[in-house]
Amino acid sequence: MSTVLVVEDSSTEMEILTACLQRGGFNVATASSGEEALTKVGNIKPDVIILDVVLPGCSGFELCRELKADALTNKIPVVMCSTKSTDMDKFWGMKQGADAYITKPIDQEELVRTVKQLVKG
Template sequence: MATVLIVEDTLTQAEIITGTLRGAGFTTSVATSSEDAKVKLAQQKPDVIVMDVVLPGESGFELCRELKDSPDTKDIPIVLCSTKSGEMDKFWGMKQGASSYITKPIDPEELIRTVKLLVK
């Protein structure tokens, strides 16, 4: 099954996302910051990245833009997840190169459906 890198600094949210995706048959790994995500990406390329927008240090928006600008990671779909639910936030996330934008609290069915669509 496909692998998903989850970039989430809140332990509870990381556990919810991880549990949801593992329950749907995905292999997951978790990074707690942009820096941690870069280290994990250097070791292994996931099929999809599920990323929080608000992260310590570099934001999810910044990391998304950086990953989309890099030849090594530009083809990896990114799902941004955030409590920022305004239309402008969603628009800005998509403008950074995200494939999808999901608001928190996470709807497990929406998350699974979105990740499955991006893996195919």
Template structure:
């Protein structure tokens, strides 16, 4: 069905997200930092990106902005999944270019419906 780049530093959250993607028949590529993600985006492009906000080094908001600013990657849908769940966080995520914002703990149905909608 496609490939999703998961940018998540927490092993537990990564496992949950990749398991959900696997259930939907979607291949997951992993990056544990923003820098690693940007490096991977120099190669083959994913169909979608799942992005945490709190990452070591560069924040998810900064990564989102960088991806959307780059012509080669600007059309890739980005779903932010974060424990930062205030209205301001969601507003800021959308301002940075995120296509969806899902709070953690992640609801499997909401997550998969959002992913499928954005990949379709």
């Protein structure tokens, strides 16, 4: 079973994303900050990372850049998941190395479908 790391500072959003992904057949690990996410990525080696853009400390954009610049984590697909929904936000997310960009409120079917596609490679 594939593991997804969800990086989200809102406990409500975290619960929604976790339940949705578990129903989709994934193991889910969680982190509420970029710093916590970096520690967990090293420990659990997730198959996909879902990143909120607005996080305490470093932003999801910064974290995505950091993950994609590191040889140990640059192959892990990243899905940006944010209320920031303009074309420029999406463009910027993809420019940071994100493999997909989903806006909130999330379409749960779209999220599961996107993660499954990224796990398959």
